[in-house]
Amino acid sequence: MKKFVNNPDNFVPDFMAGVAAANPDLLEYVPEFQMMTRKDxxxxxxxxxxxxxxxxxPAHVMAVGPGMLTGACQGPVFAAPxxxxxxxxxxxxxxxxxxxxLVNNYQGDRMAWDMATEMAQAExxxxxxxxxxxxxxxxxxxxxxxxxxxxxxxxVIKCCGAAAEQGAxxxxxxxxxxxxxxxxxxxxxxxxxxxxxxKGTPIFDIGDDExxxxxxxxxxxxxxxxxxxxxxxIVDELFEAVRSDLPFEKGDxxxxxxxxxxxxxxxxxxxxxxxxxxxxxxxxxTVARNYVGEYCTSxxxxxxxxxxxxxxxxxxxxxxxPAKVAARIF
Amino acid sequence: xxxxxxxxxxxxxxTTADTVIRNEHYFSDLDGLAGDGDFGTSLxxxxxxxxxxxxxxxxxxxGAMMLKISMICSxxxxxxxxxxxxxxxxxxxxxxxxxxxxxxxxxxxLLQSAIDGIMARGGAKRGDKTLLDALFPVHEAMxxxxxxxxxxxxxxxxxxxxxxxxxxxxxxxxGRGRASQVGERSTNTPDPGIVAIATILQDxxxxxxxxxxxxxxxxxxxxx
Numbered sequence: 001m002k003k004f005v006n007n008p009d010n011f012v013p014d015f016m017a018g019v020a021a022a023n024p025d026l027l028e029y030v031p032e033f034q035m036m037t038r039k040d041x042x043x044x045x046x047x048x049x050x051x052x053x054x055x056x057x058p059a060h061v062m063a064v065g066p067g068m069l070t071g072a073c074q075g076p077v078f079a080a081p082x083x084x085x086x087x088x089x090x091x092x093x094x095x096x097x098x099x100x101x102l103v104n105n106y107q108g109d110r111m112a113w114d115m116a117t118e119m120a121q122a123e124x125x126x127x128x129x130x131x132x133x134x135x136x137x138x139x140x141x142x143x144x145x146x147x148x149x150x151x152x153x154x155x156v157i158k159c160c161g162a163a164a165e166q167g168a169x170x171x172x173x174x175x176x177x178x179x180x181x182x183x184x185x186x187x188x189x190x191x192x193x194x195x196x197x198x199k200g201t202p203i204f205d206i207g208d209d210e211x212x213x214x215x216x217x218x219x220x221x222x223x224x225x226x227x228x229x230x231x232x233x234i235v236d237e238l239f240e241a242v243r244s245d246l247p248f249e250k251g252d253x254x255x256x257x258x259x260x261x262x263x264x265x266x267x268x269x270x271x272x273x274x275x276x277x278x279x280x281x282x283x284x285x286t287v288a289r290n291y292v293g294e295y296c297t298s299x300x301x302x303x304x305x306x307x308x309x310x311x312x313x314x315x316x317x318x319x320x321x322p323a324k325v326a327a328r329i330f
Numbered sequence: 331x332x333x334x335x336x337x338x339x340x341x342x343x344x345t346t347a348d349t350v351i352r353n354e355h356y357f358s359d360l361d362g363l364a365g366d367g368d369f370g371t372s373l374x375x376x377x378x379x380x381x382x383x384x385x386x387x388x389x390x391x392x393g394a395m396m397l398k399i400s401m402i403c404s405x406x407x408x409x410x411x412x413x414x415x416x417x418x419x420x421x422x423x424x425x426x427x428x429x430x431x432x433x434x435x436x437x438x439x440l441l442q443s444a445i446d447g448i449m450a451r452g453g454a455k456r457g458d459k460t461l462l463d464a465l466f467p468v469h470e471a472m473x474x475x476x477x478x479x480x481x482x483x484x485x486x487x488x489x490x491x492x493x494x495x496x497x498x499x500x501x502x503x504x505g506r507g508r509a510s511q512v513g514e515r516s517t518n519t520p521d522p523g524i525v526a527i528a529t530i531l532q533d534x535x536x537x538x539x540x541x542x543x544x545x546x547x548x549x550x551x552x553x554x
Contacts (some may be wrong), residue, residue: 053368053408076375079368079409083416107507111413111451115404145453145506196367199358203367219367 008197012054012074019061023326026065030092033085036061037071037092046164046173047071047093048157049101051086052109053078055196056217058327059153059296067323068161069102070095077196077299078218080108086116090127098126098170102156102177104149105133128170130177132156134186134307136245137214137222150217151259151296151307152184155319162321176318180309185248187241188222188305189234190215192263194298213237217261217298231268235275238306243283248308250284255291255319257307262297264304269293276306289319332479334437336392336430338538343399344384345537347377349530353552360522360548364504368409369522376407376415393427396420410507414448414461421447434484435476441469458505461523463498467491468531482540489531489542495524496546520548529553 006014013031020029020036028037034054041047050060051073060072071093075081081089090099101117103109113129120127134152159180163173190212193202203219206212211234214222228234248254258273260266273292280287288311296305309315350357350373357370379402380387388394396419403416421443426432432440445465454460468488475484503517528544529552535542536554544550 075408076368076371079372080412082406082408082412083404107452108408108410108413111410112408114451115413115416198371199355199362199367203362219362221364 003195003197005197008200011197012076015054015057016061016074019326023065026324027326030088033073033088034075034081035071035073035085035089035092036064037089038064038066040066041070041093041095043095044097045095045167046097046170047095047099048160048164048173049089049093049099050103050157051075051081051089051101051113052104052106053080053218055194055299056296058294058325062327063154063157063325065323065325067165067321068157068325070099070164077198080106080112083112083115083119086112087119090116090120090125091123094120094125098128100160100164100170100173100177101127101129102153102160103129103131104153105131105146106148107145110145126170128174130156130174130181132177132181134181134184135216136185136187136241137216148216148220150186150188151257151305152181152186152309154257154291154295155184155255155307155309156180158323159315159318161323162318165321176314180315183246183310183315184307185242185245186259186305186307187238188215188217188259188261188303189213189238190219190222190261190298190301190303191228192302193219194262194301196299214241215261215301215303217296219298219301231271232275235272235306236279239276239279242306242308243279246308246310248283248285248310251286253286253288253311253316254280255289255309255311256280256287257291257295257309259291259296259305259307260294261301261303261305262294263300263302266293269304272304272306280308288316332481333431333433334481336389336395339392339395340389341537342534343380345533346530347381349533349552349554350374350377350526351381352554353526353529356552357522357526360520360525363519369411369526372407372409372411373415373526376403376411379406391426391428391430392432393423393425393429396423396426410452413451417447417451418444433476434472434479434481438469438472438476441465441472445469452506454506457502459499459502459521459524460504460506461521461527463502463521464492464495464524464527467495468527482538485531485535485538486540486542489528489535489540489544492524492528492531493544493546493549496520496528496549499524520546525549525552
């Protein structure tokens, strides 16, 4: 596999420099902590912070900007950022109105953000954490750290970022995070493995005729490995896993997302969306907002995930609020 | 050997760095079997930073040195390994503050403090198939030798115990970390944290001239 890489160790700072260079009016990049913040951190507004492993772009660093994240720090590819970077990001984004850290639920991120949050709180910063866990693929039990946070992350950031921009207080923004997370579900499938630049080889082996159903965004195994099926059959399986989990029921208004995992062309994502929309209609759901593209990826992994969020008037308005981030098509 | 001097601990740390950096990709490959494949590179980035900053590290006491290494982990090690190893070194610094040599009993106390800190940080316990499953038997081996104070014998038994932990835990289902999320599919794979601890101890044996013969396949592959 060929990649555009200089020194694999510098892969993350190198791409972040590009994100900063392409958005000179919007973003401030601090290489020492692999941290990106808005240039206009507004006083009096709640700050929304995120930080996690790299390799999921546009999450998390390309989600920084007005109406979305206040700041983000990046770890190495697929690994939580160092504690130090998390702590410095909270400090850089500190606001009189408080800071809400939104993090996808993984063990490494939990520990790093726990330590960083404790350190920031000891300094008198008003910071809280919220854990996103929308992936239905893995069982949730006391035995594990719980479900993973995947593409549903986008909806939590979008709604919290909009609310913060509109002047909601920390309690209100946190309540929105809870509402979105409670009502959003995702499941993914992988056709190929990704190749982390520092590793240089696929992270798992999968046959040409196989797919991993319920894959994680770091290539973690999902529910099972099976022979590849037609696009529609795959969507049927993912959609039903997502629909039945909340469950989404007849009459619900939903946002429907088909998210690419990095290595699947947009044509195939729209092919999948066509089937997903058909299934939603058959289930009596009203698709009020739709999203097709890359929101949370796994480097160049061929694959996709389906996310559904149950909507109400408040969430619809927050989804529609303007935002300006590095990930854009116009 | 009856006491453990600061020089010996420095040599052990440098040996650890060699072990970890040499096995950077191998430990990540092991992690990739059930986890996310970043363990080796994460840990290596910390020990590479330790090597770079080695001359500036405060070595006025064992505790001062451990605390500085903890801070290096917080700054340079991403993933789960940063908080785990960072917390471990920080807690190890506490009972060794101001000391430039320790007894075997004090070394066991240092390790107990690190184990308690790691358990509190990550919520893991013995049997969750994490590096704790290597650290517990290592602590037991050290404690058994504490009274007699034969450091070489303690190291040999500790290395043997950690090596045995690789195979003893192979069939377990992971209870913490990313491997825990794959449930039953984390069984019949070695835990990379346990393999790392076992390999480090084997390399310590070699560095200190203690004869040891590991049996776990992964450790045999990883030793110098």
